[in-house]
Amino acid sequence: MAEMSYAEAIRDGLATALRLDPSVICYGLGVTDPKGVFGTTLGLEAEFGSDRVFDMPTAENAMTGIAIGAALGGLRPVLTHQRLDFALLSMDQIVNNAAKWRFMFGGSASAPLVIRMILGRGWGQGPTHSQNLHAWFAHIPGLKVVMPTRPADAKGLLLSAIFGQDPVIFLEQRWLHNARGETPQGDYRVPIGPSAQLHSGDDLTVVSSGYLSIEALHAAQFLAANGVGCDLIDLRSLRPLDLPAIRASLVRTGRLLVLDSGFATGGIAGEILAWASETAFSALKVAPARLTAPDAPEATSPALTEAYHVRAEHIAARAAQMLGVTLDVEPLVSRRRFAHDTPGDWFKGPF
Amino acid sequence: MAELDLLTSMKRIRAVEERIALRYGEQKMRCPTHLSIGQEAVAAGVCAALTAADLAVSGHRAHAHYLAKGGSMRALVAELYGKVDGCCRGKGGSMHLTDRAAGFVGSTAIVGGTIPVGVGLALALKQQRSDAVSVVFLGDAATETGVFYESVNFAVLKTLPVLFVCENNLYSVYSPLSVRQPPGREIHRVAQALGLSAQSGDGNDALAVAGLASGAVSAIRNGAGPQFLEFSTYRWREHCGPNYDNDIGYRTEAEFEAWRACDPIPKLEALLDAVRIETLNAKVEQEVDDAFAFAEMSAFPPEFEAFTDLTSDVSGAAHG
Ligand SMILES: Cc1ncc(C[n+]2csc(CCOP(=O)(O)OP(=O)(O)O)c2C)c(N)n1
Numbered sequence: 001m002a003e004m005s006y007a008e009a010i011r012d013g014l015a016t017a018l019r020l021d022p023s024v025i026c027y028g029l030g031v032t033d034p035k036g037v038f039g040t041t042l043g044l045e046a047e048f049g050s051d052r053v054f055d056m057p058t059a060e061n062a063m064t065g066i067a068i069g070a071a072l073g074g075l076r077p078v079l080t081h082q083r084l085d086f087a088l089l090s091m092d093q094i095v096n097n098a099a100k101w102r103f104m105f106g107g108s109a110s111a112p113l114v115i116r117m118i119l120g121r122g123w124g125q126g127p128t129h130s131q132n133l134h135a136w137f138a139h140i141p142g143l144k145v146v147m148p149t150r151p152a153d154a155k156g157l158l159l160s161a162i163f164g165q166d167p168v169i170f171l172e173q174r175w176l177h178n179a180r181g182e183t184p185q186g187d188y189r190v191p192i193g194p195s196a197q198l199h200s201g202d203d204l205t206v207v208s209s210g211y212l213s214i215e216a217l218h219a220a221q222f223l224a225a226n227g228v229g230c231d232l233i234d235l236r237s238l239r240p241l242d243l244p245a246i247r248a249s250l251v252r253t254g255r256l257l258v259l260d261s262g263f264a265t266g267g268i269a270g271e272i273l274a275w276a277s278e279t280a281f282s283a284l285k286v287a288p289a290r291l292t293a294p295d296a297p298e299a300t301s302p303a304l305t306e307a308y309h310v311r312a313e314h315i316a317a318r319a320a321q322m323l324g325v326t327l328d329v330e331p332l333v334s335r336r337r338f339a340h341d342t343p344g345d346w347f348k349g350p351f
Numbered sequence: 352m353a354e355l356d357l358l359t360s361m362k363r364i365r366a367v368e369e370r371i372a373l374r375y376g377e378q379k380m381r382c383p384t385h386l387s388i389g390q391e392a393v394a395a396g397v398c399a400a401l402t403a404a405d406l407a408v409s410g411h412r413a414h415a416h417y418l419a420k421g422g423s424m425r426a427l428v429a430e431l432y433g434k435v436d437g438c439c440r441g442k443g444g445s446m447h448l449t450d451r452a453a454g455f456v457g458s459t460a461i462v463g464g465t466i467p468v469g470v471g472l473a474l475a476l477k478q479q480r481s482d483a484v485s486v487v488f489l490g491d492a493a494t495e496t497g498v499f500y501e502s503v504n505f506a507v508l509k510t511l512p513v514l515f516v517c518e519n520n521l522y523s524v525y526s527p528l529s530v531r532q533p534p535g536r537e538i539h540r541v542a543q544a545l546g547l548s549a550q551s552g553d554g555n556d557a558l559a560v561a562g563l564a565s566g567a568v569s570a571i572r573n574g575a576g577p578q579f580l581e582f583s584t585y586r587w588r589e590h591c592g593p594n595y596d597n598d599i600g601y602r603t604e605a606e607f608e609a610w611r612a613c614d615p616i617p618k619l620e621a622l623l624d625a626v627r628i629e630t631l632n633a634k635v636e637q638e639v640d641d642a643f644a645f646a647e648m649s650a651f652p653p654e655f656e657a658f659t660d661l662t663s664d665v666s667g668a669a670h671g
């Protein structure tokens with residue numbers, strides 16, 4: 001075990017994979033530049049050579065198709081996008097080729113490929129540098145989609161993704177890059193699918209993913225101190241979804257609150273609520289609920305992001321409401337020491 | 352007088368961007384900001400060949416294009432401050448600029464994103480039998496995108512009134528051309544091979560830029576079809592943000608100094624008398640002071656505006 005940041009854990013995962021298997025390659029805009037994609041690729045070119053770790057032209061769609069071809073040809077490519085928004089140019093290759101290859105050729109081949117996408121937030125990232133479109137990918141049969149919260153999970157899921165047999169969309173929220181945690185060394189793998197339980201309690205099941213799980217953890221600890229017990233299920237994987245774990249918690253608590261950094265309409269939270277209503281209706285003591293991004297893009301001005309995101313106080317307040325208890329959530333607001341549009345003092349822009 | 356107009360245009364860009372750089376650290380302009388300092392001659396020279404009826408689009412590094420095309424300086428600075436008087440009411444920030452009255456239709460943050468939009472504007476102009484032209488400002492990296500080739504093909508196919516202006520500043524973020532394009536590639540020759548009339552020139556010489564641009568714009572107005580101009584130039588500061596970053600290892604201080612010696616502003620100042628330059632400097636500084644005072648005074652947009660402007664319906668929300 002070593003204590004490291006989320007960004008360092010990803011770098012460690014990439015280095016481990018490159019070391020283990022010469023067929024692993026790693027490319028993307030800025031992968032070899034002095035900033036190394038927020039530190040996640042620093043030094044990899046020096047260690048593994050520029051045949052395996054390289055920068056690329058601004059050609060996201062072609063470079064994705066090239067990764068698919070390379071995968072079919074026997075390599076294990078990891079493609080990195082500094083923003084999910086740039087990867088939108090490659091939706092054709094992701095959806096029509098990567099996700100379909102195994103199916104449309106009757107199971108005779110697969111394209112093991114990892115596409116890292118970083119999701120921005122706050123500090124003026126604005127409408128096209130902050131999109132949480134994970135539901136788009138989770139909608140597509142043939143893809144796996146992961147959105148780790150903790151450094152160890154980031155590393156472990158990355159290694160499972162690289163050495164698996166499927167195309168995996170690997171989603172990193174920028175606000176998590178500086179989060180720190182104990183991370184196993186070496187070839188550590190976390191299977192894609194199972195969730196992780198970050199907090200335990202018998203009154204309410206909170207389901208979350210990515211950075212929102214950090215907000216949810218603050219809320220769960222605050223609720224616990226106020227006599228309300230929450231299970232907090234960190235999904236880790238958005239496709240497949242760990243529905244058995246949610247069910248196991250839900251039959252005990254009878255209350256379900258799902259958090260989602262994406263839009264409500266057509267989103268992951270809605271999918272989980274629909275599933276719960278269909279299959280666990282009798283376990284529900286109150287109507288299941290969700291907290292999601294509002295149905296609007298994130299604007300640039302700090303004045304327009306203040307009321308935009310779901311935060312710990314909203315989660316705690318909603319939980320209290322579902323339990324019919326009165327709770328003053330103000331302490332969750334007042335103990336936050338940095339500007340609302342940053343994850344902490346470490347982030348001063350621009351990306 | 353052409354020289355004075357060009358110098359004024361460049362100085363306005365330089366002065367407002369220097370002020371942005373100076374004050375960016377105050378953390379009041381909270382948005383990614385790509386400065387054009389060093390590259391002003393392209394924007395100034397090209398826009399000198401245009402009228403307000405001509406249209407322009409650009410990308411992430413657009414302050415210069417917006418200002419040279421006649422975009423409001425107050426609305427630019429207010430947009431950087433996220434204020435309600437910004438050109439996008441604070442929704443867009445530095446990478447999303449617009450001033451329709453000036454013919455600056457829009458700049459967006461996804462590389463290559465406005466190339467087809469500029470071609471579409473040209474399609475509309477042609478069908479409306481306008482003699483205006485559409486200008487697409489793009490960087491060297493934008494010529495690596497698929498949409499560039501698709502857009503150029505259509506523009507050539509339909510003989511559309513569009514001028515592509517490529518500012519080749521040798522880098523995309525910290526990536527030199529050598530890791531993105533094969534050695535010996537000349538972007539304007541690629542454009543030529545795609546069927547565009549293409550030329551290249553010194554992007555740090557505003558008079559040369561203006562000469563090439565006015566030739567290209569006249570050719571378009573005379574029905575010669577789409578044109579392409581590649582200008583060599585150099586961004587002085589970091590890709591995004593206010594600082595110099597020649598020390599971090601992707602380029603050398605010597606390279607930067609060599610380009611700084613080709614500063615387009617003194618080159619033009621040398622042709623004008625000192626008194627006029629003094630007057631101009633004072634005027635420009637005053638305009639910048641005014642724009643920043645205006646931005647600081649302007650209010651933040653009300654909170655509910657975070658959720659407006661989705662569709663033409665009052666509420667664009669999916670659940671009505
Ligand atoms: C599709 C897409 N990929 C990547 C990016 C990240 N990005 C922002 S600016 C930029 C550099 C573009 O370089 P160039 O077109 O030469 O313009 P310059 O910055 O040099 O003015 C990149 C890669 C983006 N905005 N959009």
Ligand SMILES: [Mg+2]
Nearest residue numbers: 490491520522
């Ligand atoms: Mg460039």
